[in-house]
Amino acid sequence: MSEFIGDYQAPEDLLEDKVILVTGAGDGIGRTAARTFAAHGATVILLGRTTPKLEAVYDEIERAGGPQPAIFPMDLQQARIENFEHFAEAVDQEFGRLDGLLHNAGLLGQRTPIANYHFGTWEQVMQVNVNAAFGLTKTLLPLLENAQSGSVVFTGSSVGLKGRAYWGAYAVSKFATEGLMQVLADELDGVSNVRANSINPGATRTNMRATAYPAEDPQTVTTPEDIMPTYLYLMGDDSKGVSGKQFNAQG
Numbered sequence: 151m152s153e154f155i156g157d158y159q160a161p162e163d164l165l166e167d168k169v170i171l172v173t174g175a176g177d178g179i180g181r182t183a184a185r186t187f188a189a190h191g192a193t194v195i196l197l198g199r200t201t202p203k204l205e206a207v208y209d210e211i212e213r214a215g216g217p218q219p220a221i222f223p224m225d226l227q228q229a230r231i232e233n234f235e236h237f238a239e240a241v242d243q244e245f246g247r248l249d250g251l252l253h254n255a256g257l258l259g260q261r262t263p264i265a266n267y268h269f270g271t272w273e274q275v276m277q278v279n280v281n282a283a284f285g286l287t288k289t290l291l292p293l294l295e296n297a298q299s300g301s302v303v304f305t306g307s308s309v310g311l312k313g314r315a316y317w318g319a320y321a322v323s324k325f326a327t328e329g330l331m332q333v334l335a336d337e338l339d340g341v342s343n344v345r346a347n348s349i350n351p352g353a354t355r356t357n358m359r360a361t362a363y364p365a366e367d368p369q370t371v372t373t374p375e376d377i378m379p380t381y382l383y384l385m386g387d388d389s390k391g392v393s394g395k396q397f398n399a400q401g
């Protein structure tokens with residue numbers, strides 16, 4: 151069953167003293183989430199593959215007076231377990247804990263029937279959308295346990311809840327994302343302060359949406375800012391004890 155908390159109103163200091171990692175923080179929903187978390191007091195770790203974009207978000211946060219963020223360039227397409235381990239060590243040395251982990255980076259892949267889908271593209275989409283989320287979760291879990299109430303948030307999609315023609319690896323990867331979230335949440339239940347949930351952003355005005363729906367007027371699509379209440383709710387302590395749930399950011 152899906153949950154909706156899109157009318158949540160976050161206190162300004164909701165994320166004060168929290169350290170939150172956002173993957174795919176250079177653009178789209180991730181960029182807005184990073185800026186929003188910082189605006190609510192969080193020290194944000196910006197992870198992504200395009201350094202100039204991460205630097206731009208860093209500057210935006212600094213200009214807005216948010217806590218100084220950290221930048222960690224990583225191409226999740228190329229990343230292997232050693233890279234995730236190295237990253238976790240770096241976070242441990244710098245912060246000693248992780249309060250929030252937003253798995254946001256995503257790859258759309260092809261919009262084509264399964265019969266025509268390129269095997270290589272399939273592997274790329276699964277690597278970025280699923281394997282990387284697994285690798286980061288696995289290596290960062292001890293740091294999430296070090297926090298008082300760690301929160302892992304996965305990013306799903308409508309096509310990851312009900313399969314739809316031509317969405318190929320993307321849809322399958324989002325089903326897998328829900329699966330990873332559920333397995334993790336069940337393992338943590340009763341034995342850990344860490345919680346795991348997923349957000350389906352719904353149609354949101356980003357480059358990915360424009361690529362998937364080229365004929366759509368972007369001005370008619372909900373902005374990333376509009377869907378932030380759900381992201382804030384799940385990162386903040388108001389969602390303590392909420393785990394294993396799938397949230398729709400739009401009603």
Ligand code: NDP
Nearest residue numbers: 174177178179199200225226227255256353354356357358
């Ligand atoms: P965008 O394409 O606008 O942004 C995706 C982000 O992920 C970018 O910052 C991109 O980096 C990063 N990324 C992609 N591949 C890699 C990689 N190999 N390594 C590191 N970072 C990478 O997408 P959205 O903001 O729209 O999507 C964010 C999430 O929301 C995704 O998981 C998507 O599936 C999901 N979603 C989006 C919807 C929408 O309508 N927008 C609807 C449902 C789900 P770079 O900028 O350098 O390319």
